[in-house]
Amino acid sequence: MMKRDTILIVDDMEVNRAILHGVFETQYNLLEAENGEQALLLLEAYHGQIAALLLDLMMPVMNGYQVMEEMRERGEFTDVPVVVITAEDSVEHEVRAFDLGASDIVKKPFEPHVVKRRIQNIIELNLHRLNQEELIAEQAARLRESNAVMIDALSSIIEYRSVETGQHIQRIRMFAKVLLEDVSRCYAEYGLNEQNIDMIASASSMHDIGKIAIPDSILNKPGRLTPEEFEIMKTHSVKGCEILAGLDRMSDQEYLQYAYNICRYHHERWDGSGYPDGLKGDSIPVCAQVVGIADCYDALTTDRVYRKALPAGQAVNMILNGECGAFSPKLLECLKNVQEPFKRLSQEYADGASARKDCISPTRAGYHREQDPLDTLQMGQMKYFSLLKYTDSTVMEVDMTNGVYHVVYMPDSAFELLRSGSSFAESVANFADALVHPEDRGLVKKLSGRYMEAFFENGLTRRSYRFRVFNPLREKYRWCQITLLRIDCGQPHQRSALVIWQPETESAAPLKVMEPAGTGLLHNLVGGIQQCLNDRWFTLVQVNEGFMQMLGYGDQELRSKFQNRYLNLIYPADREEVLRQTKEQLQSGSTVELEYRVVARDERIVWVLDKSQLTVGEDGKESLFSILIDITRSKKAQDELRLTLERHKIIMDQTNDVIFEWDIGKDQLSYSPNWVEKFGYVPIMEQASKRMVQVSHIHPEDMPMIDRLVKRIRAGQAYGEAQFRLADAKGRYRWCKIRTSTQFDDMGNTYKVVGVMTDIDEEKRAAQALIDKADRDELTGLYNKSAVRRKMEDYLQRRPKDESAVIYIIDVDNFKQINDGHGHMFGDTVLQAISAKLREVFRGQDLIARIGGDEFLVFVRGMPDPAAAERRAMTIRDGVGGLFRQNVIQCKVSCSIGIARCPENGTTFDELFQRGDMALYYSKAKGKDRFALYDQEQMSRLFDGNGGYRTANTTIDPRETTDIVTGDVMEQVFRLLCDADDIQKAVEHILDMLGRQFAVSRASIYEVSPDGGLISNAFEWCNEGVESGNGRGQKKSDGRLIREVHAQFDAGGVWHCPDISGLKESIRRHFERRGTKSMLQCEISDRGIYRGAIVFEDCAMHRIWTEEQIHMLAFVAKLLSVFLIKERARCQAADGAGREPVAESAGETGSETASGLKF
Structure with missing residues (x-):
């Protein structure tokens, strides 16, 4: 298999x-x-x-x-x-x-x-x-063998009751099988195969099972039945069906159905004259039709009480001519093919012969057809072409080898006697004696004897005779013509012909030979003219002077050396082909055109173009009038061209490339022979441009590209290239590249395209592997940032309007702590495990990418249901949460997920990413380890009340400004602090720079006193139009508020609050008075003790900060902690020495600086 x-x-x-x-x-x-x-x-x-x-x-x-x-x-x-x-x-x-x-x-x-x-x-x-099919087939064979034993036993009961049947049942089985095998070869439309042929042949044994219900007095009556008795006998088919109906518990219902159909319908006839139901035509099951023919043949060729057995040939004639009722014309054609094995089987299984079992196939037993399986159909076609020459004529088919004849068509009842005899000769004699004019009877009778023998012996294809036949309607004789047409099937010993009996509408004048017009002009042509009989030798009748000049022979030499046989002048190697082509062309017309070689007197080989016309002379003989033109020179030129083409073919056979040519006008493609060798099937050739892009082996995704190339070529493109995938013989797609060059006619219109197709599968797959490697993240093997964006944008540009998609933005919660607590190698392991989990959750065609250090993106096509999107997000969250729970290194891993849908939330990459990012930070704002589906109304309430949303450089594109924020800003802060002579001014400059960089409303630094009871605003920068929060240097004593605020910071010293509405009431009121909607605070500490914070507030909208920005600002806070604590220590040291601090603001005195901190 x-x-x-x-x-x-x-x-x-x-x-x-x-x-x-x-x-x-x-x-x-x-x-x-x-x-x-x-x-x-x-x-x-x-x-x-x-x-x-x-x-x-x-x-x-x-x-x-x-x-x-x-x-x-x-x-x-x-x-x-x-x-x-x-x-x-x-x-x-x-x-x-x-x-x-x-x-x-x-x-x-x-x-x-x-x-x-x-x-x-x-x-x-x-x-x-x-x-299991082979095992089942073996079991079925054993079951059929068991069935056959039972059927034989039942059949034997019937045989012992009937003195006439003998081995009738065994013969019927063998006849049916032989005939069915021929039907399956000749007529595939019946759907017969070896299995059901065996089944039908076995079931045929049941055809007369109903006779068990017929009284012995009728069944074994030694004589013909009366009409009443025959009516009782006819009931055996229905009685048999009643018996079979009681076997409905049989497991093989197909077998039972065949047996039922055969039993009931084997006496039905093609014209509806049978019984019991009067079925007609193909409404009779083919199994019943076959058994019906076998039953008739056996009845005719076996002894009966009222007559002796008939010869096999006479039995076949009677069946063919409808004397046993009408049968299917197709089955009658097959009966002609199997008459020899029928005859042999009837002898081997004759009554009284050894009752051996028919376990050997009739084919293996000696039945071998000499004809090809399609010969029956070819024969029918030949008859059809022959009958086209004659209309409204009685047509007989005669096989003189065995004497079988068949009246194929009879429109005139006057010829009814032609089917009266048991042989062709007897039928012709009966007809002649009864209806043919006494003077013409001898001629007509010779048709079945000497005339027919001469017809085949001389190799004639047609011969006509005229005679008079009596017309009973007009009570007078009328002229008729009888024509013999040979049926040549390529079998030298087959002697078959069609006999056409055609009445003439009026007295016919003697037939005249048709002289070709313009004979004088033809004498001046290069070559010659000759007339020959249409027999096996092309016997010369006359030749002209040009013929003799061309070949160098005279009349006497043609008679003595060649016996006037033109076939002997033809080059020996061409003779068979000339005979074959002449017969073939005359099957469909009366003209012949050939090219062949003849041998001149000086032994030169002369190529001639032979144009012949078939005519019928007064004597009824067929002749060919031929014009012979010397084409030797042009043929030599053709031979040189052929050799050139052969050299070209040799070169092409040594390359793996396929050469093709497209005839644009005919829309036909032709290919070099190595196509079939390479791909294993015959390519599209007709209606090429249409079928290539609809019904071909090209990959569907590549068909539009091929269609565009075809249209460009039609429009006049001179050169084109395309790469596409094409299925090979094994059903594997291979990458191919075609290069086309267009040819133009004199008017500048495209008329032909020549191209080369190269197999680039290995190179393409190697290049694709390199591209795929460049598109992948090295650590996780997922797509990287640029690859996923490119693929998403490509899809979104050609997305079908009714197709939906979902984007997931996934961020690992507190990943910095994982790195800090367990090391970066473990952090890499966490990222790889999350990547594996995402591959497990999503499909192979979904886009999965790592877009940042701990951020992932998944894009799913074809997910219209929001609930399904949420279920998938829950699967991600639960899957990530379950990682490393049972690990030696205990680590809680969680993630936050934002979901956006296409087209509901956007149709471009930027729109979908922004909505997904908003949903991500919404889930983070709600406590992390959760997911959120983007909802404009919900997000608006959280962020700015108007649907507004802004993050500082939220992006995954490395070409944008994220790297500037995280790199350049930190470097600037560090240099400002290191190079500053005045830390106060440096800090003010840093707040101004950061506030403008991130477009916040307010940037400030507050300090908490060492005892934790006092909080003061040390530095503050306000954006244009924004009022100061508490006033510079303003102090407030509220230890409870300070402790509540400090509790909001995470372990990394960061408090990210996108929406203050979710804060405790005491804290919320404090920031509401400042007009704050969202904020980010990064702790300033001294040896781990909370000493204040750098604060970024937004009074216009709900701001979300990225992890990367938060990490950067936390680092800035640490830098400020170092420099501010150092500056405070310096100021305290200066106070102890009674000196003024270096950094003072105008109008402020004492030990406090303008910042409110005691340095």
Whole structure:
């Protein structure tokens, strides 16, 4: 059994194919089709390799229902299971799909892992079933053998009751099998195969089982039956069916159905004259028709009480001529083919012969057809062409080898006697004696004797005679013409002919030979003219002077040396071909045109163009008038061209490239022979431009590109290139590259394209591997920032309007603490584990990327349901939360997730990322370790009340300003503090720089006294239009508030508050008085003791800060802590020495600086 490792995906939507491709690409080879016609093409080409067909219902060109109907007609459901994947949700669609043969139905949207397991189970069950077929076949054979034993036993009962049947049942079985085998070879439309032929042959034994119910007095009556007795005998077919109906518990219902049909209908006839139901034509089951013929043949060739057995040839003639009732013309043609094995079997299994079992196939027993399986159809075509020459004529087919004749068509009842005899000679004699004019009777009778023998002996193809026949209607003789037409099937010993009996409408004048017009002009042509008989030698009648000059022979030499046989002048190697082509061309007309070689007197080889016209002379003989033109020079030129082409072919055979040529006007493609060697199938040739982009082996995703190239070429593009995927003989897609050059006619119009197709599969896959490596994050193997953005933008630009998508922005909570607490190597392990979890949760075609240190992005196509998006987010959160719980290193890992939907929340990358980012920080603001689906109203309430949202350089594009913020700003802060002579001014400058950089409302630094009871505003910068929060240097004593504020900081010394509405009432009121809506505070500490903070407040909107920005500002706070604590110590030291501090503000005195801190 061929390995079935391929799944065929059929869907007109590329995204749907991509989803399924991602599910199965690691385990199966995948073929894709975008319409039903392409699916059927691939199914036919790779039927033995396809494990399952995944089929959409609603498609252009041909929908899924039509595909299944076609598969059912072809019988392909037995090998290839069909799984329907559709968005249709009605019961009617489900019922129709299952009725047509679908194995399963999957509703869209679907869970990839569930679909994968369901389809794998279906494939495994089907493969298991196919692997069991041989065992089942063996078991079925044993069961049939058991059935045969029982049938023989039952048949024997009938045989012992009837003195006439003898071994009749065994002969019927053998006759039926032989005839069925010929029918299956000649007429494939009956769908017969070895299995059902054996079954029908076995069931034929039951054809007369009903005779057990017929009284012995009638069944064994020694004489003809009376009409009343015959009516009783006719009931045996119905009685037999009643017996078989009682066997409905038999497991083999197909066998029982054959037996029932044979028993009931084997006496039905083609014209409806049979019994018991009077069925007509093809409404009679073919099994019953075959057994009916076998039964008639056996009845005619065996002894009966009222007559002796007839010869086999006479029995066949009687059946062919309707004397036993009308039978199917197709089956009668097959009967002619098997008359010899019928005759032999009737002798071997004659009554009284050894009753051996017929366990040997008739074919193995000696029945070998000499003809090709298609000869019967070819014979019918030859008869058809012959009959076209004559209309309203009585036509007989005669085989003089065995004396069998067949009246094919008889429009005139006056010729009825032509079917009266047991042989052709007897029928002709009966007709002549009764109706032919006495003077013409001898001529007509010789047709079955000497004239016919001479006709075949001389190799004639046609011969006509005239005679008079009596017309009973007008009571007078009328002229008729009888014509013999040879049927030449290439068998030298076959002597078959059609005999045409044609009445003439009026007295015919003697036939005259048709002289070709313009004979004088023809004498001046290069070459010559000759007339010859249309016999096996082309016997010369006359030649002109030009003929003799061309070949150098005279009349006397032609007679003495060649016996006037023109065939002997033809070059020996060309003689058979000239005979064959002459006969072939005359089958469809009366003209012949050939090119061949003749041998001149000086032994020169002369190429001639022979143009001949068939004519009939007064004597009824056929002649060929031929004009012979010397074409030796042009033929030599053709030979030189042929040699050139052969050299070109040799060169082309040594390359793997395929050369093709496209005739634009005819829309035909031709290819170099190595196409079939390379790809294993015959490519598209007719209607090429249309079929290539609809029904071909090209990958569906590449068809639009090929279509565009074809259109550009038609429009006049001189050169073109394209790379595409093409399925090979094994059903694997290979990358190919075509280069085309267009040829133009004199008017500048495109008329032909020549191109080369190169296999670039290895190079393309190697290049793709390098590109994929460059697109991947080195640590996790996921896509990197630039790759995921490029792929998302590419998809969003060509996204179908009715298709949805979801973006997930995932941020690992407190990842800095993981790095600080367990080391960076463990942090890398955490990122790799999260990456593996995301691959497990999402499909292969979903885009998964690492876009930052601890940030991930996932983009999912084809997810219209918000609830499904949330369920997937919950799976991510729970999966990440379960990591490292059982590890030696105990570590709690969690993540926050933001979700945005396309097109509801945006249709561009920037829009979707921004909405997803907002949802991410909404989930972080609500306490982390959770997910949030973007909701404009909800986000507006959190951030600015108007739907506004802003982060400082929230981006994943490395070309934007994130690196400037995190790098340049920290460097500037450090230099300002290190180079400052006045720390106060340096800090003021830093707050101004940071406030403007991040566009906040207010940036300030406050200090907490050493005892924790006093808080003062040390530095403050306000944006334009923003009032001061507390006033510079203002102090406040509120230990409880200070402790509550300090409790808000996390372990890293950061308090990120996007929305103060969620704070405790005491804290919220404090910041509401300052007009604050959101803020970020980074702790300033002295040896781990809380000493204040740097604060960034936004009074206009709810601001969200990225992790990277928070880390940077926390670092700035630490720098400020170092320098401010150092400056305070210096000021305190100066106070102790009674000196003025270096840094003082105008108007301020004593030990306090303008900042309010005691330095």
